[in-house]
Amino acid sequence: MSIDLILFLVLALVAVATALGMLFSRNAVYSALFLVLNFATVAVFYVLLSAPFIALTQITVYAGAIMVLFLFVIMLLGAERLPASPALPWQRPLAIFLALVLIAETGYLLLFRQAVTATVSLPQTDVFGSPSQVGTALFNQYLLPFEVTSVLLLSAMVGVIVLTVRKKGERE
Amino acid sequence: MMAGTLPISYYLGLSALLFTLGVLGVLIRRNALVIFMSVELMLNAGNLAFVAFARMYDMLNGQIFVFFVMAVAAAEVAVGLALIVAIFKTKRSIDVDQMNSLKG
Amino acid sequence: MHLSETTTTGFFYLAPWIVFFPVIGLLINAFLGKRFPEKVIGWLASMASAGSFVISVLLAYSLWASGGHAQSVYVAPWIHIGNLALDWTFRVDTLSVTMMLVVSGVGTLIHIYAIGYMHEDVRFKHDVGRYRRFFVFLNLFIAAMMILVGGDSYLMLFVGWEGVGLCSFLLIGFWYDMDTLGRSSWANSNAAKKAFVTNRIGDFGFLIAGFLMFWYIGSVQFDEVFAMAPGLQSGVIVAITLFMLIGVTGKSAQIPLYVWLPDAMAGPTPVSALIHAATMVTAGVYLIARSAPLYTLVPEAQFIVAMTGAVTALFAATIAVGQYDIKKVLAYSTISQLGFMVAAVGMGAFVAGMFHLVTHAFFKALLFLSAGSVILGLERGHHHLAKHEAHEGHHEGHEEVFDPGDMRNMGGLRKTMPVTFWLYIIGTLALAGIFPFAGFWSKDEILADAFKEGYTAVYWLLTIAAFFTAFYMGRQIWMVFFGKPRHEAAAHAEESPLIMTAPLMVLAFLSIVGGALNLPGLHTLTLWLEHTLEVHAGEFVLSVALISTALALLAILISWLIYGRKPLEAGQPDPLKRPLGFLFTGMENKWFVDEGYWAVFVNRYVDLARFLADVVDWRFWHDWFHEKVIAGTYNWLSHIFLNRYADQKGIDAFFNGLGEITRKLSAATRRVQNGFVRSYALAVLLGVVSILGYLILK
Numbered sequence: 001m002s003i004d005l006i007l008f009l010v011l012a013l014v015a016v017a018t019a020l021g022m023l024f025s026r027n028a029v030y031s032a033l034f035l036v037l038n039f040a041t042v043a044v045f046y047v048l049l050s051a052p053f054i055a056l057t058q059i060t061v062y063a064g065a066i067m068v069l070f071l072f073v074i075m076l077l078g079a080e081r082l083p084a085s086p087a088l089p090w091q092r093p094l095a096i097f098l099a100l101v102l103i104a105e106t107g108y109l110l111l112f113r114q115a116v117t118a119t120v121s122l123p124q125t126d127v128f129g130s131p132s133q134v135g136t137a138l139f140n141q142y143l144l145p146f147e148v149t150s151v152l153l154l155s156a157m158v159g160v161i162v163l164t165v166r167k168k169g170e171r172e
Numbered sequence: 173m174m175a176g177t178l179p180i181s182y183y184l185g186l187s188a189l190l191f192t193l194g195v196l197g198v199l200i201r202r203n204a205l206v207i208f209m210s211v212e213l214m215l216n217a218g219n220l221a222f223v224a225f226a227r228m229y230d231m232l233n234g235q236i237f238v239f240f241v242m243a244v245a246a247a248e249v250a251v252g253l254a255l256i257v258a259i260f261k262t263k264r265s266i267d268v269d270q271m272n273s274l275k276g
Numbered sequence: 277m278h279l280s281e282t283t284t285t286g287f288f289y290l291a292p293w294i295v296f297f298p299v300i301g302l303l304i305n306a307f308l309g310k311r312f313p314e315k316v317i318g319w320l321a322s323m324a325s326a327g328s329f330v331i332s333v334l335l336a337y338s339l340w341a342s343g344g345h346a347q348s349v350y351v352a353p354w355i356h357i358g359n360l361a362l363d364w365t366f367r368v369d370t371l372s373v374t375m376m377l378v379v380s381g382v383g384t385l386i387h388i389y390a391i392g393y394m395h396e397d398v399r400f401k402h403d404v405g406r407y408r409r410f411f412v413f414l415n416l417f418i419a420a421m422m423i424l425v426g427g428d429s430y431l432m433l434f435v436g437w438e439g440v441g442l443c444s445f446l447l448i449g450f451w452y453d454m455d456t457l458g459r460s461s462w463a464n465s466n467a468a469k470k471a472f473v474t475n476r477i478g479d480f481g482f483l484i485a486g487f488l489m490f491w492y493i494g495s496v497q498f499d500e501v502f503a504m505a506p507g508l509q510s511g512v513i514v515a516i517t518l519f520m521l522i523g524v525t526g527k528s529a530q531i532p533l534y535v536w537l538p539d540a541m542a543g544p545t546p547v548s549a550l551i552h553a554a555t556m557v558t559a560g561v562y563l564i565a566r567s568a569p570l571y572t573l574v575p576e577a578q579f580i581v582a583m584t585g586a587v588t589a590l591f592a593a594t595i596a597v598g599q600y601d602i603k604k605v606l607a608y609s610t611i612s613q614l615g616f617m618v619a620a621v622g623m624g625a626f627v628a629g630m631f632h633l634v635t636h637a638f639f640k641a642l643l644f645l646s647a648g649s650v651i652l653g654l655e656r657g658h659h660h661l662a663k664h665e666a667h668e669g670h671h672e673g674h675e676e677v678f679d680p681g682d683m684r685n686m687g688g689l690r691k692t693m694p695v696t697f698w699l700y701i702i703g704t705l706a707l708a709g710i711f712p713f714a715g716f717w718s719k720d721e722i723l724a725d726a727f728k729e730g731y732t733a734v735y736w737l738l739t740i741a742a743f744f745t746a747f748y749m750g751r752q753i754w755m756v757f758f759g760k761p762r763h764e765a766a767a768h769a770e771e772s773p774l775i776m777t778a779p780l781m782v783l784a785f786l787s788i789v790g791g792a793l794n795l796p797g798l799h800t801l802t803l804w805l806e807h808t809l810e811v812h813a814g815e816f817v818l819s820v821a822l823i824s825t826a827l828a829l830l831a832i833l834i835s836w837l838i839y840g841r842k843p844l845e846a847g848q849p850d851p852l853k854r855p856l857g858f859l860f861t862g863m864e865n866k867w868f869v870d871e872g873y874w875a876v877f878v879n880r881y882v883d884l885a886r887f888l889a890d891v892v893d894w895r896f897w898h899d900w901f902h903e904k905v906i907a908g909t910y911n912w913l914s915h916i917f918l919n920r921y922a923d924q925k926g927i928d929a930f931f932n933g934l935g936e937i938t939r940k941l942s943a944a945t946r947r948v949q950n951g952f953v954r955s956y957a958l959a960v961l962l963g964v965v966s967i968l969g970y971l972i973l974k
Contacts, residue, residue, distance in 0.1 A: 004178045019193040049227040073253045095199035106188035110181045118228045119177035149243045156247035160254040272951030
């Protein structure tokens with residue numbers, strides 16, 4: 001048992017556990033916090049896969065900005081818990097069944113088809129995935145998509161303002 | 173303990189598992205916010221697969237793509253949450269089962 | 277030889293203006309005349325006609341100055357198809373200029389007369405607005421008549437021929453919504469229709485003649501036709517000339533188509549004078565004179581023409597004896613005199629015919645206009661009376677319908693209308709052929725020609741007709757102007773104003789001296805027409821002149837014995853009625869020709885029309901063919917076959933089924949669309965799983 005495997009298994013366990021926690025928490029705030037934990041675990045995986053820039057972005061953008069936004073909205077709306085309402089009758093069993101089928105299919109593909117056989121080691125001191133490399137790629141090869149992303153963010157911002165702004169004369 | 177190698181398929185399996193859990197979240201939860209979080213979980217699972225493949229092929233494109241996915245996710249979350257707020261304003265609820273006025 | 281080369285000298289280039297002047301006059305009156313006062317309208321129209329007269333005089337002078345050679349004046353191209361080349365070309369020769377002078381000269385005088393006449397007429401008939409219309413029509417008539425006499429081809433002549441026919445129709449029916457007495461009725465319209473339809477029959481003959489010409493000669497231009505005619509079979513010429521004669525009998529009111537002319541008196545009196553006495557009705561005579569080169573080729577046709585004219589002359593003269601309406605007498609007299617002219621041109625005595633045409637235009641216009649003056653005089657008397665009575669409070673007096681044209685209502689007008697009386701006397705003497713009035717010379721020339729050319733029958737027929745002429749004119753004079761008034765209106769009759777009598781005086785003067793045109797020995801008209809027609813100077817035959825004059829005087833004497841010596845009393849029947857018996861009844865009733873035409877032609881035609889309308893059109897075509905065959909089949913097809921089977925059971929069923937399937941399908945699948953977003957997500961997952969499964973199992 002190599003250290004890689006131990007590390008992976010522990011982290012994977014945490015990731016799945018937090019995901020399940022998010023899934024089954026009655027309280028939306030707990031769900032959000034579980035998700036933050038999950039994102040952090042995934043960020044560690046990114047580091048293991050020689051993607052330190054992505055890992056940091058994950059922490060700051062996802063775990064930081066997005067989840068704060070979630071928590072903020074949850075608390076703003078005061079919607080931590082939902083009152084019970086008649087559920088769709090076949091929704092839950094059918095969903096679980098289909099999810100099992102999905103996982104079975106992917107498992108079959110990975111285990112029996114041997115679709116991917118490559119292995120990776122822990123990151124060495126090479127420069128692959130370093131922030132400078134990512135930055136070079138972003139500002140050279142992917143300059144146009146990068147700029148378009150800024151436009152996307154801008155339009156999202158405008159959209160959010162339009163959606164939430166209170167119109168004149170509108171009663172709360 | 174020696175630092176050894178790890179098959180990429182492990183990461184992919186984990187990614188698939190997380191993705192399926194996200195799917196389950198979308199399907200079985202009624203809280204619009206939790207559903208949204210499940211979607212984020214699915215995106216994350218996808219990102220994990222991207223990064224794993226990037227590592228496998230030694231190509232940065234995967235990581236760049238993850239970067240863009242994050243940007244899009246950020247925008248999506250902002251708009252999505254605004255929508256939820258707007259819906260809450262009129263329906264006083266974020267239960268997706270209450271939003272079935274498009275019933276055929 | 278074609279006469280297309282136009283000389284640069286003379287006034288020939290002005291020829292089109294004989295038409296343009298009246299056309300301009302009528303256009304101005306028609307479009308701008310609404311604001312003009314009556315005087316302006318009347319004088320404008322008169323000036324337009326006078327303009328034509330001036331041009332005619334200039335043309336006559338140019339013709340005289342240039343030796344009488346015929347001239348063609350080209351105006352505009354008309355029909356150019358294949359070998360046929362027809363233009364609007366005026367032919368200025370001595371014959372056409374003679375006609376132009378008569379038409380525009382007499383026409384102008386009648387225009388002036390009409391200024392006064394219509395002024396009163398529209399007031400008696402209570403429709404002042406028609407004053408302008410009258411002069412528009414009158415100018416239109418002058419224009420059409422000028423085209424008729426000025427045309428260079430039979431086709432152009434035909435255009436004018438139809439144009440004057442139209443004007444005749446319009447003017448006979450001028451008071452279209454009343455009868456001659458001003459009562460509300462369609463009598464005048466019917467008279468107009470009668471004239472128009474009768475003329476159509478004649479025009480049919482004329483058209484056939486034109487078609488024959490075109491078929492055998494290939495042209496309808498006068499010179500070309502005359503040049504080619506001698507080379508044709510005489511049968512063809514006979515056909516052409518006789519078909520043309522049908523046209524002549526229509527337009528110039530000869531047997532058998534004369535019946536429209538007496539009814540045409542429904543038009544206002546100036547119209548009767550201008551169109552139905554002086555000018556239009558002489559178009560037939562002009563046509564024969566114009567076609568002289570054709571007629572002289574075929575003596576048999578000439579004989580038929582001459583006999584037609586002679587018989588008509590006598591026949592109409594006898595009817596005139598039995599008429600009571602002052603205008604009807606003159607109408608039959610016109611028919612009779614036209615018979616003289618037709619007989620003359622038929623015999624080849626073209627100059628005599630044209631001579632009589634000219635003098636007749638003078639004195640018959642004079643007579644008609646004087647008759648109009650008499651009628652208006654009586655109208656004035658009647659209105660004066662009616663006003664007077666109304667003033668005094670009796671109403672029963674003027675309730676009865678008063679006919680101002682009935683000679684039985686007249687009598688003693690000599691004293692109340694002296695000017696008209698003397699003018700009438702002059703016209704009568706001219707018509708009766710008393711020396712030295714115009715009628716004497718022209719009528720005598722016809723008789724002399726008939727006598728000399730060996731047309732014995734014609735000679736005797738015309739001589740007897742002349743006797744009757746003098747008799748009925750004498751009868752008219754005694755009845756109208758002598759004795760005592762037989763109606764109060766006649767007692768109160770008033771003389772006409774100067775505007776009406778002045779033109780009459782001019783005409784009276786012409787009626788007196790008109791004979792000077794062609795005095796025996798001088799032969800002015802003969803020499804003049806010689807340039808156009810192959811003619812010979814008529815010789816004066818003393819015995820003929822003596823016989824006719826003696827007969828005329830005798831007739832006047834007899835008429836005095838019957839009507840003058842013992843004037844007619846009011847309500848007394850005609851003194852001739854008893855001694856002549858059924859003969860007079862015949863004269864009175866126009867020999868029942870109209871009734872005969874009705875029985876033989878009109879009623880049969882109505883029967884045929886009724887048969888066609890009722891049986892053929894309605895019962896066969898409408899009831900059976902359209903309703904049963906076409907509509908029935910169609911209905912069957914549409915109702916039974918197409919509707920019930922094809923449409924309802926086929927197309928409808930198919931599309932209804934399609935709709936039903938769609939409806940059921942959607943009713944089933946609408947459950948899927950339950951509005952729950954999680955269900956949709958589940959469906960998406962199902963799809964993902966399925967596709968993945970498919971990819972694995974593939």
